[in-house]
Amino acid sequence: MAKEKEFVRDVADINENFPQWYTDVVLKTGLVDYGPTKGTMVIRPYGYAIWENIQSQLDKRIKATGHENAYFPMLIPYGFLLKEAEHVEGFAPEVFTVTSVGEEELAEKLVVRPTSETIICSMYAKWVQSYRDLPVLINQWANVMRAEKTTRPFLRTSEFLWQEGHTVHATAEEAQEETIKMLNVYAEFAKNVLAIPMLTGQKTEREKFAGAAATYSIEAMMHDGKSLQAGTSHNFGQKFAKAFDIKFLDKDGTHKTPYQTSWGVTTRLIGAIIMVHGDERGLCLPPYVAPVQVAVVPVAMHKDGVADKAKEVSENLRAAGLRVKLDLSDNSPGWKFNEYEMKGVPVRVEIGPRDIENGVATVVRRDKFGEKTTLPLDGLAESLTALLQEIHDNMYQKAEENLNKRIRVVKDMDELEKAVNDGCFGLTMWCGDEDCEIAIKEKMQATSRNMPFDQTPVGDKCVCCGKKAKYKIYFARAY
Amino acid sequence: MAKEKEFVRDVADINENFPQWYTDVVLKTGLVDYGPTKGTMVIRPYGYAIWENIQSQLDKRIKATGHENAYFPMLIPYGFLLKEAEHVEGFAPEVFTVTSVGEEELAEKLVVRPTSETIICSMYAKWVQSYRDLPVLINQWANVMRAEKTTRPFLRTSEFLWQEGHTVHATAEEAQEETIKMLNVYAEFAKNVLAIPMLTGQKTEREKFAGAAATYSIEAMMHDGKSLQAGTSHNFGQKFAKAFDIKFLDKDGTHKTPYQTSWGVTTRLIGAIIMVHGDERGLCLPPYVAPVQVAVVPVAMHKDGVADKAKEVSENLRAAGLRVKLDLSDNSPGWKFNEYEMKGVPVRVEIGPRDIENGVATVVRRDKFGEKTTLPLDGLAESLTALLQEIHDNMYQKAEENLNKRIRVVKDMDELEKAVNDGCFGLTMWCGDEDCEIAIKEKMQATSRNMPFDQTPVGDKCVCCGKKAKYKIYFARAY
Numbered sequence: 007m008a009k010e011k012e013f014v015r016d017v018a019d020i021n022e023n024f025p026q027w028y029t030d031v032v033l034k035t036g037l038v039d040y041g042p043t044k045g046t047m048v049i050r051p052y053g054y055a056i057w058e059n060i061q062s063q064l065d066k067r068i069k070a071t072g073h074e075n076a077y078f079p080m081l082i083p084y085g086f087l088l089k090e091a092e093h094v095e096g097f098a099p100e101v102f103t104v105t106s107v108g109e110e111e112l113a114e115k116l117v118v119r120p121t122s123e124t125i126i127c128s129m130y131a132k133w134v135q136s137y138r139d140l141p142v143l144i145n146q147w148a149n150v151m152r153a154e155k156t157t158r159p160f161l162r163t164s165e166f167l168w169q170e171g172h173t174v175h176a177t178a179e180e181a182q183e184e185t186i187k188m189l190n191v192y193a194e195f196a197k198n199v200l201a202i203p204m205l206t207g208q209k210t211e212r213e214k215f216a217g218a219a220a221t222y223s224i225e226a227m228m229h230d231g232k233s234l235q236a237g238t239s240h241n242f243g244q245k246f247a248k249a250f251d252i253k254f255l256d257k258d259g260t261h262k263t264p265y266q267t268s269w270g271v272t273t274r275l276i277g278a279i280i281m282v283h284g285d286e287r288g289l290c291l292p293p294y295v296a297p298v299q300v301a302v303v304p305v306a307m308h309k310d311g312v313a314d315k316a317k318e319v320s321e322n323l324r325a326a327g328l329r330v331k332l333d334l335s336d337n338s339p340g341w342k343f344n345e346y347e348m349k350g351v352p353v354r355v356e357i358g359p360r361d362i363e364n365g366v367a368t369v370v371r372r373d374k375f376g377e378k379t380t381l382p383l384d385g386l387a388e389s390l391t392a393l394l395q396e397i398h399d400n401m402y403q404k405a406e407e408n409l410n411k412r413i414r415v416v417k418d419m420d421e422l423e424k425a426v427n428d429g430c431f432g433l434t435m436w437c438g439d440e441d442c443e444i445a446i447k448e449k450m451q452a453t454s455r456n457m458p459f460d461q462t463p464v465g466d467k468c469v470c471c472g473k474k475a476k477y478k479i480y481f482a483r484a485y
Numbered sequence: 486m487a488k489e490k491e492f493v494r495d496v497a498d499i500n501e502n503f504p505q506w507y508t509d510v511v512l513k514t515g516l517v518d519y520g521p522t523k524g525t526m527v528i529r530p531y532g533y534a535i536w537e538n539i540q541s542q543l544d545k546r547i548k549a550t551g552h553e554n555a556y557f558p559m560l561i562p563y564g565f566l567l568k569e570a571e572h573v574e575g576f577a578p579e580v581f582t583v584t585s586v587g588e589e590e591l592a593e594k595l596v597v598r599p600t601s602e603t604i605i606c607s608m609y610a611k612w613v614q615s616y617r618d619l620p621v622l623i624n625q626w627a628n629v630m631r632a633e634k635t636t637r638p639f640l641r642t643s644e645f646l647w648q649e650g651h652t653v654h655a656t657a658e659e660a661q662e663e664t665i666k667m668l669n670v671y672a673e674f675a676k677n678v679l680a681i682p683m684l685t686g687q688k689t690e691r692e693k694f695a696g697a698a699a700t701y702s703i704e705a706m707m708h709d710g711k712s713l714q715a716g717t718s719h720n721f722g723q724k725f726a727k728a729f730d731i732k733f734l735d736k737d738g739t740h741k742t743p744y745q746t747s748w749g750v751t752t753r754l755i756g757a758i759i760m761v762h763g764d765e766r767g768l769c770l771p772p773y774v775a776p777v778q779v780a781v782v783p784v785a786m787h788k789d790g791v792a793d794k795a796k797e798v799s800e801n802l803r804a805a806g807l808r809v810k811l812d813l814s815d816n817s818p819g820w821k822f823n824e825y826e827m828k829g830v831p832v833r834v835e836i837g838p839r840d841i842e843n844g845v846a847t848v849v850r851r852d853k854f855g856e857k858t859t860l861p862l863d864g865l866a867e868s869l870t871a872l873l874q875e876i877h878d879n880m881y882q883k884a885e886e887n888l889n890k891r892i893r894v895v896k897d898m899d900e901l902e903k904a905v906n907d908g909c910f911g912l913t914m915w916c917g918d919e920d921c922e923i924a925i926k927e928k929m930q931a932t933s934r935n936m937p938f939d940q941t942p943v944g945d946k947c948v949c950c951g952k953k954a955k956y957k958i959y960f961a962r963a964y
Contacts (some may be wrong), residue, residue, distance in 0.1 A: 041558040042607050043595060051553035051623065060553065074530035075537065079520040080628055080646055081581065086521070099587040102560065105678055107632040108578040116522060117557075118583070118597075128521050144530065149628065153586040165558055278922075367780070379904065 013344035045164035055297030086124035096216020127250035160277035168272035181265035207456030219243030231429015233482035239269035289350025293394035305358030326387030435475030438469035492823035524643035534776030565603035606729035624757020639756035647751035658743035686935030698722035710908015712961040718748035768829025772873035784837030805866035914954030916947035
C-alpha cells in the first residue's frame with residue numbers, strides 16, 4: 007500500500023498530556039465542536055448518536071421502574087428560585103436571565119432552568135391533592151444551563167443535556183427507597199451499557215445538592231487518576247414540598263406534606279466513556295453505546311465481487327440489528343483501519359478476495375490491539391453479536407481492575423496526599439467535620455467523593471484531625 | 486351498577502363551542518396543563534407519550550432518508566440574527582433575550598433560538614470546505630421559543646418542541662429534491678401514523694418562512710373547518726449560505742456557494758390529532774401514537790379468577806408489543822369505560838366471568854361508537870394488532886372524506902367567502918399578487934394555505950381581482 011494517503015492521527019500522548027489528548031480526541035473524531043458562544047458545545051452526529059444510545063437504554067430502565075416522561079417550561083420565574091433558600095444560594099449566581107422579548111422588557115425576569123425542581127414543584131402543588139395522587143413518578147429529558155468559568159466539552163459546559171427525575175411520595179421511607187433505587191439503576195446502567203464500574207455512596211453535607219436533605223452519587227475513575235461524578239440521586243425530604251406548599255389529604259383524613267426525590271445524569275456520561283476507555287490510539291467505545299458497532303472495510307475493492315460481498319455482509323449484519331458502517335470510499339484500507347480505530351469502533355470486519363474464497367471475514371477487535379481472527383461468513387451476525395458482549399465484558403473488567411488498583415486505604419494526610427498524587431481514591435475515615443474537608447482540599451486539591459454504603463471501618467481516627475472518626479469515605483481529585 | 490361513582494365528562498359540545506371543547510379535552514384528559522408563565526404549557530405524561538410516539542416513528546423516517554441527529558446551542562448571539570435581512574425582520578420582535586448571567590451583564594446579548602438556521606450556518610461555514618463534505622444532512626430535536634400574543638396548548642405557545650432538519654447541497658437541483666422529499670416524508674408520516682390526510686403544496690411569497698426562497702407546507706382540515714399548517718419544508722437557495730459565507734471547493738477547483746434546506750414539525754401535530762379525530766365523547770387517538778392502545782377492564786372483578794385472567798391477558802398483549810393499560814382500580818367498570826373513551830384509547834377489552842367461560846374477550850372500538858364484538862382469547866394479540874390497523878384505516882378514511890367534503894372549487898369572492906364560512910378550503914385561481922391575498926384576508930379572515938403541485942387550472946381568472954390567473958391555490962381560515 008505504497009500510494010496510501012497518510013493517515014494523520016495527530017492526537018497528544020495520553021499519558022504525557024491527558025487534557026490535550028482529550029481535546030484532540032473529542033474534536034478529531036467528530037464528537038463535538040466548540041459553539042460560537044463561550045462555554046457552549048455543538049454535539050456533532052457522532053457524539054449525539056452516543057447520547058441517543060444512552061437515552062434509549064436508560065429511558066427503558068426509567069420506565070421499567072414505573073416512571074413516565076413529561077416536559078416542563080424551560081423559563082422559570084425568578085421568584086420561584088427564591089422560595090428554597092439553599093437552592094437560590096446554589097444556583098442564582100450561575101443562571102442565564104431573560105429580561106426582554108423583542109424590544110419589550112418583561113415585568114418579571116425569567117431564568118433558563120439550571121434544573122427544574124422549582125417549576126415542577128409549582129405544578130405538583132396543583133396536581134397533588136390526595137394520597138390517591140401519590141406517588142408521582144415523572145422524568146424529563148431536557149437541556150439546562152449553568153454558567154461555568156472553565157469549560158470542557160461534555161464535562162462542563164454552560165448548556166448540557168440531561169434527564170431529571172422528580173418524584174413525590176407519601177412517606178419518608180418511600181422517598182428514601184426511590185432515591186437509592188434510582189442510584190442503583192444508574193450504577194447498573196453504567197456497568198451493563200457503558201462498561202464503567204461505579205463507586206456508589208452518599209455525598210457529605212458540603213458536597214450535596216443545593217436544597218437536598220441527602221445526595222447520593224456514582225463516581226468513576228478516569229484514565230488520569232481523577233474521579234468523575236457521573237450521576238446523582240437526591241432525597242429532598244420535605245424541603246421543596248414545604249417551600250412550594252405541596253400537601254395531600256391522607257387516608258386518615260388529615261393534610262400532610264409529602265416527601266420528594268430527584269435524580270439525574272447528563273451528557274457528561276459521554277466524557278466518562280471517553281476518559282475511562284480511551285487509549286493511545288484514540289476512542290474505544292463500549293459496544294452498546296457505539297454509534298457504529300461494526301465497520302466493514304473491503305480490501306482490494308477493485309477486485310471482482312469484493313464490494314458486492316462487503317455490501318451483502320453489511321446488509322445481513324444490519325438485518326440482525328447491528329449498527330454497521332460499510333466504507334466504500336476511495337480511501338485506502340489502511341487509512342480506513344486507522345480511522346475506525348481512532349473513532350473507537352468496537353469491531354472491524356475486513357472482506358478481501360482471500361476471505362471470500364475461504365468463506366470467512368477477518369475480524370479485528372478495538373479493545374485488544376493487534377488481535378486478528380477470522381470468522382465464518384455463515385452465521386457472522388450471531389458470532390459478532392456474541393463478540394460484542396465479550397468486548398463489553400472485557401472493557402468492563404479492564405476498567406474494574408483499574409478502579410481497584412486505584413483505591414488505596416489511607417490513614418493520615420501524608421498517605422492521602424500520596425494517594426491522590428498517584429491518581430488514586432483515598433479510602434479513609436473522617437470525623438464528619440466540614441473543616442477537615444476544607445483542609446484536605448486546600449492542602450492537596452482533593453474533595454470528598456462519597457461515603458460507601460458498606461461502612462465497615464478502615465480505622466478509627468479522622469484522616470485529617472485525628473479525632474474519633476464517624477464515616478468511611480473516598481477522597482480524590484475530581485473533574 | 487347502581488352504586489357507581491358518577492363519571493363527569495364535563496366537556497363542552499364539540500359542535501357548539503369547539504374552542505371550549507378543545508380546552509376541556511386537553512386539560513381533562515391530562516394531556517397538558519398551563520405553565521406558570523404566560524403562554525407556556527406543561528406537557529403532562531399522557532400528552533408527552535404521544536410526542537414520544539411521534540418522535541420515534543418520525544425519527545426512523547428521518548434516518549432512513551440519510552439524516553443524522555445533532556445538537557446545537559440554544560442561545561444564539563444576537564448578531565447572528567442580523568445577518569439575513571428577512572430572517573431578522575421575521576423573528577426579532579418575538580425572541581426571548583438573555584442579557585445577564587447571575588448579576589453580571591453580558592457583553593453581547595443572546596437570544597433563545599426561535600429556530601436554528603443562524604447558529605447552524607455559523608458551524609456549517611466551518612465544517613463545509615470541499616465537495617466531499619456535501620451533502621450535509623443533519624436534524625435536531627429541540628425546544629424553541631417565540632413570543633405569542635394569543636396562545637393555545639399545542640397550537641401556539643411561546644415554547645414548543647420540534648425537529649428541524651438543516652441540509653447543505655452542492656446544487657440547486659439537489660436542494661429542491663431534498664425540500665420536496667422531506668415534505669413527502671411528512672405527508673406519508675401523517676397518513677400512516679397520525680391517520681391525517683394532508684394537502685401538500687407551495688406557500689405564497691407572503692406566507693413563506695422568513696429567509697426562505699420557497700416554502701412548502703402540509704395543511705390539514707380540522708373539525709371546525711379551519712386549516713392547520715402542520716409542517717413546513719423550505720428551500721433556502723443560497724440566501725443563508727451567502728449571509729454566513731459558506732463555500733466549498735468543487736471538483737472543478739473553483740469555490741462555490743452551496744444550497745440549503747430546512748424542514749420541521751412540532752408538538753402542534755398533537756393539536757392536529759386532537760382536532761381531526763376528536764368527537765363529542767372526547768379524544769379519539771390514532772392507534773400508532775396512542776400512549777395506551779388497549780385498555781383492559783375486568784368486569785365483576787371480585788369474582789374468582791377475573792382479575793387474574795385480566796392480568797394474564799394484559800401480559801400476553803404486552804409481550805406481543807402492544808401498549809396496554811390494565812385497570813384494577815376500585816372504580817366501577819362503567820366509570821372506566823367512560824374514562825378510556827374520553828382519553829381516546831383505541832380499543833377497550835372487557836374481561837368478565839362470562840367471557841372467561843366462553844374463552845373470549847369483549848372488545849369495544851373507540852372509533853365506531855357502540856360497536857361491541859367478542860374475540861377469542863386464543864390469538865387475541867394477533868387479532869387486536871390487526872384490529873388496530875383496521876381502526877387506523879377507518880380513522881384515516883373518515884378524515885379523508887371530511888377533507889374532500891370540505892374542498893370547494895370557487896370562482897369569485899362571494900363563493901370564496903361562503904366556502905370559508907362553511908368551513909371549507911376554497912380551491913381557486915389567483916393572479917399571484919399579494920394585494921389580492923390581503924384583500925381576501927381583510928374581507929373574510931382567510932389566508933392562502935398553499936398551491937398544490939397539480940396545477941391543472943380550475944378557472945382562468947383571479948378569485949379576487951378578476952385578472953388573468955397564474956396559480957391554483959387553497960384559501961381557508963386557519964389556526
